[in-house]
Amino acid sequence: MGEFRRATRGHEIVLDSRTDQLVFLADGATKLVVQLPDGSEQVLAFHFTGDMVHVPHRPGDRLQLVALDDCRAITFPTNAFLDAAEGEPEVLRTMLTRALLALQRSRNKAIRLGRKAAQERIADFLLAMAERIGIPDGTDIRIDLPMSRRDIGNSLGLTIETVSRQFTELRDSHMIATSGRSLVWLHDLEGLAVRAGQVAAQKVDPENCAISNKDLASPTMVG
Amino acid sequence: MGEFRRATRGHEIVLDSRTDQLVFLADGATKLVVQLPDGSEQVLAFHFTGDMVHVPHRPGDRLQLVALDDCRAITFPTNAFLDAAEGEPEVLRTMLTRALLALQRSRNKAIRLGRKAAQERIADFLLAMAERIGIPDGTDIRIDLPMSRRDIGNSLGLTIETVSRQFTELRDSHMIATSGRSLVWLHDLEGLAVRAGQVAAQKVDPENCAISNKDLASPTMVG
DNA sequence: TTCATTCATTGATCCTGATCAAAGACTGAT
């Protein structure tokens, strides 16, 4: 019933655009992008190994799932998948739980975007990435970002220049360190949480990083 | 199992904040608001009669469901509700469908917020409201907005003044008319769609134009 | 290695929307 797909960096994971699709990302990282009629594009979400992605059929605008590195995925038409799961309430329930989690992530994104300061968005983005793909490295958390500055900007409603300037400022204030285009070390999670406007609580616990999460083996759907 | 709740304008629909809640809005309109640690607030979504709302338990920040007018609702702890629905795949499937719809709306909100121009956000918001609570009135669509300019601004990442100025400009260009604080007539859906960036402005191939017109009828965007 | 291309950083200027301020309109209660 499902179809296997491969894609290399920068290439679209081809989907049947006639109906809603469910995509299980077996390996790799992707971005979900909408091409707006004015030619610009908006990144709606990033996904990583194990995630389940819902790609709705949207007449009117172009929705693409693009590989950020080498990807393997299995795609299903949503309805067909649900029909098959009809006799398996626990499958439906799991999917519902993931869908609600995806909704939470999307709402978090809305909070990020509605928040005006560029600095808050960037700090929040880094903390969110730390939770999903961060790896403890001494007292730091190391992140290997698969997406470009442009992708980050498109995701946060900022330009590539503003993203770069914010990275520079965080580097100058010793909250992060970078190497090359993709490696980032988070030095000061608390400081980043403050800059992200999360002052009250919600700090990233190193134990909650992707490495330890993987043991739970609970794939998540992301929006 | 569920609990019945009433609330009048401006008052919170009290929820058990210890676990995720599912709220079925039997009657009325609400806003889902997050209180950010810095004291500001962000409107995550608006809801209307018949909507299902998921209010996750978010340790760290305060999430409130606030009545925009007189509301009646039934609330359930998500887990208890799902346990009870375990033997009813159709219920689960319906809820999953609704959750995916909510996800779509949230993504649309992200598109609105990521899009830079205030005018686009406002035009898009009005079209979204038209689809959800608009009433045909001659060649116009009439909307009775239950939320304040402040709510609209908080929802779109704009200030109350900017919202007001955009309304004024749309009025001056005869795309809308207003009466009092809540009544709005949409006069030119096509023009609004152009300002919303849903349709490429002028100078497009005739082919795309035809497609665009068709798309005006397709469901879209609410958050 | 070297080169070419793409991506990232830095600088200068401009513009949209935020902020500050004040006046005007609507709503609900008396």
Add this chain to the structure above:
DNA sequence: ATCAGTCTTTGATCAGGATCAATGAATGAA
């Protein structure tokens, strides 16, 4: 109806981030 309080509109100024422009670094291929 009148009034008080709140919400909305309008104006003036300011600032953050976009845009334009150029340099510098990283990656991949030959």
